[in-house]
Amino acid sequence: MASSNTEPVIIVEGLTARYGEVTILQDVSFEVYRGERFMILGGSGCGKSTLLKHMIGLIKPHAGRVVIDGVDITRADEETLHRVRSRIGVLFQADALFGSMSLAENVSLPLAEYTDLPPELIREIVRMKLGLVNLAGYDNHMPSELSGGMRKRAGLARAMALDPTFLFYDEPWAGLDPVTAAELDILIRSLNEGIGTTMVFVTQELASIFSLGQRVIMLHKDVKGIIARGTPQELRETSSDPRVNHFFNRQAD
Amino acid sequence: MPEMNHRGYRLHVEGAPGAQAAVRLEGRLALEDLKALMADLQAVPVKMKPREIAVDVAGVEYLDSAGAMALIEMENLSRSLGIPFELLGVSEKDHGLLCLIDREALQRPPLRPESERPAIVVRLGEVARRQYRDVLEIMTFVGELVAALAYCLVHPRSIRWEEVKFYMKRAGADGLPIVALISLLLGLIMAFMSSLQLKQFGANLYVANLVTIAMVRELGPIMTAILVAGRSGSAFAAEIGTMVVNDEVNALVTMGFDPIRFLAVPKVLAAMVVVPILTVYADFFAILGGLIVGITGLDLTAFTYIQQTKSSIRVFDFATSLVKAVVFAMLISGIGCQRGFQVRGGAEGVGMSTTSAVVSAIFLIIVADSAFAIMLHYVRH
Numbered sequence: 283m284a285s286s287n288t289e290p291v292i293i294v295e296g297l298t299a300r301y302g303e304v305t306i307l308q309d310v311s312f313e314v315y316r317g318e319r320f321m322i323l324g325g326s327g328c329g330k331s332t333l334l335k336h337m338i339g340l341i342k343p344h345a346g347r348v349v350i351d352g353v354d355i356t357r358a359d360e361e362t363l364h365r366v367r368s369r370i371g372v373l374f375q376a377d378a379l380f381g382s383m384s385l386a387e388n389v390s391l392p393l394a395e396y397t398d399l400p401p402e403l404i405r406e407i408v409r410m411k412l413g414l415v416n417l418a419g420y421d422n423h424m425p426s427e428l429s430g431g432m433r434k435r436a437g438l439a440r441a442m443a444l445d446p447t448f449l450f451y452d453e454p455w456a457g458l459d460p461v462t463a464a465e466l467d468i469l470i471r472s473l474n475e476g477i478g479t480t481m482v483f484v485t486q487e488l489a490s491i492f493s494l495g496q497r498v499i500m501l502h503k504d505v506k507g508i509i510a511r512g513t514p515q516e517l518r519e520t521s522s523d524p525r526v527n528h529f530f531n532r533q534a535d
Numbered sequence: 536m537p538e539m540n541h542r543g544y545r546l547h548v549e550g551a552p553g554a555q556a557a558v559r560l561e562g563r564l565a566l567e568d569l570k571a572l573m574a575d576l577q578a579v580p581v582k583m584k585p586r587e588i589a590v591d592v593a594g595v596e597y598l599d600s601a602g603a604m605a606l607i608e609m610e611n612l613s614r615s616l617g618i619p620f621e622l623l624g625v626s627e628k629d630h631g632l633l634c635l636i637d638r639e640a641l642q643r644p645p646l647r648p649e650s651e652r653p654a655i656v657v658r659l660g661e662v663a664r665r666q667y668r669d670v671l672e673i674m675t676f677v678g679e680l681v682a683a684l685a686y687c688l689v690h691p692r693s694i695r696w697e698e699v700k701f702y703m704k705r706a707g708a709d710g711l712p713i714v715a716l717i718s719l720l721l722g723l724i725m726a727f728m729s730s731l732q733l734k735q736f737g738a739n740l741y742v743a744n745l746v747t748i749a750m751v752r753e754l755g756p757i758m759t760a761i762l763v764a765g766r767s768g769s770a771f772a773a774e775i776g777t778m779v780v781n782d783e784v785n786a787l788v789t790m791g792f793d794p795i796r797f798l799a800v801p802k803v804l805a806a807m808v809v810v811p812i813l814t815v816y817a818d819f820f821a822i823l824g825g826l827i828v829g830i831t832g833l834d835l836t837a838f839t840y841i842q843q844t845k846s847s848i849r850v851f852d853f854a855t856s857l858v859k860a861v862v863f864a865m866l867i868s869g870i871g872c873q874r875g876f877q878v879r880g881g882a883e884g885v886g887m888s889t890t891s892a893v894v895s896a897i898f899l900i901i902v903a904d905s906a907f908a909i910m911l912h913y914v915r916h
């Protein structure tokens with residue numbers, strides 16, 4: 283179900299990303315539309331996580347800008363940035379759960395910070411969120427007591443705690459069994475269609491790219507930028523670039 | 536009775552107690568108004584007590600998971616009060632969202648109850664058991680460490696000398712400035728304080744004896760050991776602890792390395808070499824401090840002070856101080872590594888192990904020093 287909405291809410295313009303003297307991305311531009319499921323693809327080490335970190339304002343770009351909902355986050359002051367961040371949920375590649383807090387405490391942290399809800403209501407929301415990711419009952423477990431896939435799902439529950447307008451996922455399917463991955467697909471689709479959350483994924487998971495991806499861009503190390511854009515089907519069927527074909531057909535370069 | 540408010544949603548309730556209640560919702564049912572929304576919705580079954588409830592959500596423009604939860608909670612509450620409940624005008628996308636929410640999960644208690652403070656007796660028992668386990672673990676570790684050291688002694692080629700050099704620099708050379716500074720100040724203070732007393736008896740010269748004997752026999756090794764425990768014992772624990780948390784130690788094991796031989800032995804060897812050297816430096820700088828006070832405050836010449844110092848040092852004292860330093864080094868580095876290997880959990884565990892490494896090291900240093908004091912007393916006589 284392709285979204286007909288083409289109002290851009292995340293605009294990346296001429297973004298150049300560097301670590302020290304090493305340029306990872308050079309002059310990258312693209313837009314994400316409201317309510318769509320947008321995917322960033324590419325081989326390992328081509329700078330997908332780097333791009334994501336720039337899009338959420340964790341790293342300031344060397345050049346270019348990132349606009350989220352009309353706010354240029356590369357130039358915004360702390361207060362504006364704080365406000366924008368309260369509407370963003372992020373699932374990091376490493377789950378980034380706080381090891382010294384139980385799952386319930388992890389999920390309730392943003393709720394306690396950004397809302398004035400009473401503790402009982404927060405507890406109830408936490409229970410609902412954990413139920414959403416199939417972790418009902420694990421409220422008082424510590425992250426170190428869970429499996430990798432469970433931690434990933436708990437990270438997602440925390441990212442969704444505030445029902446954010448924008449959700450960023452870095453490799454959400456990595457480490458999940460096929461059944462859980464398919465369940466995650468359903469969850470993501472319902473959140474996206476039900477609430478209208480704008481979603482940006484970094485992924486290499488072909489199955490999910492085809493089941494969820496609406497528009498994708500593909501990065502490549504050699505050009506330090508985008509080598510293809512379009513729907514997953516378009517790229518698979520019509521692209522003449524061998525690097526794109528290899529990716530979609532799971533072949534060695 | 537229609538009802539308006541300044542929230543993102545509008546609520547119209549029609550009906551009377553005992554009759555059917557028709558609730559109409561419009562606008563945004565979202566997290567920011569959740570508190571008011573829950574209160575409004577739950578008031579219908581609780582306060583009005585109608586015969587049945589029908590909620591029309593056709594006018595809802597935005598529904599997030601918190602809003603969906605409020606609707607489900609209202610349904611659960613009505614049902615539990617025996618009031619039939621119906622949701623009307625649910626759009627397809629909202630239906631998807633409502634289906635996602637696991638109704639059971641909202642009510643199910645956690646698999647594990649929230650931890651509460653146990654009774655004092657239980658806690659005492661826990662502490663005792665933990666201490667017992669701790670002692671056992673330390674014993675096991677000491678055994679493994681000694682075995683690993685013995686193995687390395689027989690197979691010196693298996694020692695990672697590059698690592699040993701690295702930690703010698705870290706624990707030794709890099710620690711020299713602070714050891715030197717503190718010993719110098721210690722020497723100055725000891726000489727100054729004792730000179731105030733000794734001057735009264737015209738025994739200025741004996742300041743040199745006092746500083747030298749106190750420093751060489753007791754304070755030199757202890758001060759150095761405590762500084763090394765704070766600088767390096769903690770670093771060892773944090774380094775190994777972080778490796779445990781990141782599965783790096785497991786990786787070593789699967790690659791066929793003995794983590795103790797690989798990680799602990801270089802650190803222990805390095806400490807055993809540098810702590811005695813640091814101790815000699817500490818003695819030297821303390822004596823220098825005493826010399827400064829002697830020359831500037833007590834009208835002694837450098838020559839007499841040094842002569843007096845020389846005559847008060849006994850080779851035996853000097854040798855035992857080095858032996859002590861080696862033993863302290865083993866205790867500090869050993870407990871540092873052991874606390875590191877003991878880490879469980881995450882960042883918090885690393886922090887606790889670091890603290891524990893320093894505290895345990897200082898404790899062991901003091902205990903060992905007392906043992907030395909008693910032993911040496913009998914050896915000397």
Ligand SMILES: Nc1ncnc2c1ncn2[C@@H]1O[C@H](COP(=O)(O)OP(=O)(O)OP(=O)(O)O)[C@@H](O)[C@H]1O
Pocket residue numbers: 301306324325326327328329330331332333375
């Ligand atoms: N903090 C950093 N400092 C220096 N270089 C970095 C840093 N983080 C990443 N890099 C480099 O930037 C490049 C892109 O890294 P990035 O993590 O963005 O890749 P990725 O596309 O997310 O890969 P993967 O799919 O494996 O997660 C890599 O070559 C990496 O070596």
Ligand SMILES: [Mg+2]
Pocket residue numbers: 330331332375452
């Ligand atoms: Mg990455």
